[in-house]
Amino acid sequence: MFGIGMPELIIILVIILIIFGVGKLPEIGGGMGKAIRNFKNASKEAETETPEKLEEDKKA
Numbered sequence: 001m002f003g004i005g006m007p008e009l010i011i012i013l014v015i016i017l018i019i020f021g022v023g024k025l026p027e028i029g030g031g032m033g034k035a036i037r038n039f040k041n042a043s044k045e046a047e048t049e050t051p052e053k054l055e056e057d058k059k060a
Contacts, residue, residue: 016028
C-alpha cells in the first residue's frame with residue numbers, strides 16, 4: 001500500500017493526534033469522508049458525461 005507499513009501509519013496517526021487533538025478527529029474524518037465521496041461522484045459523472053460529449057463534438 002504505497003510503500004507505507006504499519007509502523008509508519010502509527011507514527012503518522014500519533015503526529016496527527018498531537019497536532020489536532022482527540023476532539024478534532026471526528027471532524028477531520030467526516031471532512032475526509034465527504035471529500036472522498038465528492039471525488040468519487042465527480043469521477044462517475046465525468047465517465048458518464050465524456051461519451052456524450054464526444055458524440056456531440058463529432059456531430060458539430
